Amino acid sequence: MDPENELHEAPLVVIEVDAALVITGWNRRAERVFATAAAAAVGRPLAEVLPLAEGTWSSLTAGDDPPRVWSIRRPDGAWSLEAWSQALAGEAGRVRLYGHDVGARRAAEARTALESTMLRALEDNLEIVLWACDERGVFLYQGGKASELARVPPDYLVGKNIFELYKAQGNGELIARAIAGEPAHTRSAELYGLYWDTSYIPVRDDPSGARLVGVSLNISEAKLAELELRGRVELIERQQAVIRQLSTPILEVWDGVLTMPIVGLVDTARAAEIMDSLLQAVTRTRARFAILDLTGVEVVDTGTAGHLVEMIQAVALLGAQGILTGIHPTIAQTMVALGVDLSRVVVHAKLRDALKHCLRAARS
Known part of the structure; x- marks a missing residue:
């Protein structure tokens, strides 16, 4: 097969430019990725057809660039093109650009980064403990602001077995069912001198090996207020009984x-x-x-x-x-x-x- 035809049908984006960064080659993959026909691209400056969100294409003139991600402006957002360049031998100033669209990957990375930021915000600001354990009940993760309130050091739980560590709590069967796939919830459980409202969330096919994620919310303030209110109600009822007897x-x-x-x-x-x-x-x-x-x-x-x-x-x-x-x-x-x-x-x-x-x- 003709080398030029191979490049035209290559699964990668292939763009050729001359010394002035004017497009001289534009393969079929580039047409599909950038929704621009070769006839509309060839003969125009690369910066005009593919305007960058930041920086310039001038570094291509050196050729033999290592792979990097270029952010290209578009009317409805941006393309993310991971590309590298190669100077064409015997053709002064001509450079061939190879690349592939990494927009989906960059979007997934951005979403992962956002989820990580949100997770840190929750852990750092809410009175919760987030934890995870594997199918044997061994803790894989522990984090959250409420760990400090319970005077539990960071990562203290990691490596320990939930069934052995909290055997005295008497909820081993509930946790086993949660690991097996049955969501569960405990309310107002007392541990480390605090009251906790815990959700047990089963997970599957996680690459980390996690089978159970737990969210333990510190409800001590609300629980103590409830106990105080209940005590006051009981006191009022006793007082009313005395008043009735006296009356x-x-x-x-x-x-x-x-x-x-x-x-x-x-x-x-x-x-x-x-x-x-x-x-x-x-x-x-x-x-x-x-x-x-x-x-x-x-x-x-x-x-x-x-x-x-x-x-x-x-x-x-x-x-x-x-x-x-x-x-x-x-x-x-x-x-x-x-x-x-x-x-x-x-x-x-x-x-x-x-x-x-x-x-x-x-x-x-």
Whole structure:
């Protein structure tokens, strides 16, 4: 085959220029890569057909250049051409340029560099530990700002086995499943004095041999805030229980006589609590009389009026007599409006009268 024809059909870009860097040869590969026909390129300055993003083509005049990447401007971006030159023997000033398009490679390199930069930014600024291990559970990588917070030296984990190192954590089975390909997640695990939220991410066909990537996020601040809030809620609930007990004390004023002075608003929920406390006290003390003193209550809802009567009836079922005292006029009106039957309920205006009633009944 004719050498010139071989160059024309070569898989590489082949461009020839004269001493003035005017194009004298332009093969088929150059046509495809630069989308420019040979007829449109030959006879024009190389810098005009292939304008460089930076630098000039003048170094080609020396010939025999080592490979380098040239960035060529184009309307929609740039070509990246890895090329080298060769001076043509016996033809003064003529140079042949060989090259191939490395745009995809350069784009992949740029993306890899960007991913590396983003990874470093995450490791350096977020309170995380990034780690990876192989199929045996041996750590291949450890990095991240949170390692310092946990007082774990850089690369301390590398070479160690996750199953042996964290056996006491009891999540070896979970990690084994993750290495086998099942993603997993643990929340609020305590380690090194901190709380961690960890994602276990299986990987496959990684040239490094990694089979599991882990992202451990330090959530200690949020966890401690949660524990503090939970403690406050529990404290408030205990305080409310004490307040409820104090607001409805049960006093054994005489042998077999219980008095429960009720203060404040009595709604349906509180009436149920009062009934429970009263019935337990009657059972515990074997009382014969239970006095509900409503002197400190001015308002009850419609359901509570019925509950008061039910309390008296429940006390009677335990063998004691229930007595109401200190009914406020508004409560009396509510009970009348509701048609509450008090015909079988002992009612006294004052606590003193109720106590006299109990003493008389006890002596009889």
